[in-house]
Amino acid sequence: MTENTPATGTAWLDPADDAPELTEELADVAEISIGGKVIRPATGYLGPNGVVKGRPPLRDRAKQQVTLRIDPDVLAKFREGGPGWQGRINAALRVAVGF
Template identity: 65%
Template sequence: MTENNPGSAVGSLDPADDAPEWTDAMFDAAEFSVGGEVVRTATGYLGKTGVVRGRPAQRGRAKQQVTLRLDPDVVERFRESGPGWQGRINEALRRVVGL
């Protein structure tokens, strides 16, 4: 078992070493505040590829998370169509129930 030594050096765990360099787009999308007061709100959030402009606004009620068991071939068919496959399942279900 390893020993917990509070005097040991952190080593390569310095977050500043791993932080990506900020781009102009990141600064443009970031929240700006002075003295704790927000001067400009953020216009997006930072994703793996840089600035993402955010999710669409909620229309009416929020979606409900559920657990649903589907046949593997059904899931595979929707996944083959690429990102957004869960939303396409939702659209297909809405059509079937007449919404």
């Protein structure tokens, strides 16, 4: 017969423990729904530092998504700098065309 052993692994954590604290500011912009029916739509969104009212402002010209083939060594060089490599490529292209 086998012997009973205690369960192994980590203890269960309540996912609500990671939820942000419900503040007045958050409640003011949150969507309210009852039974799946939206009573009041959201009027803001959660930004990195808390609640931000409305949609983030667009620049004077929104960027356009394109597909571009770049030599692997050139791409590797831009990626060496870490996050933001797409923006660095954009800045280099602006310099190349004279902006």
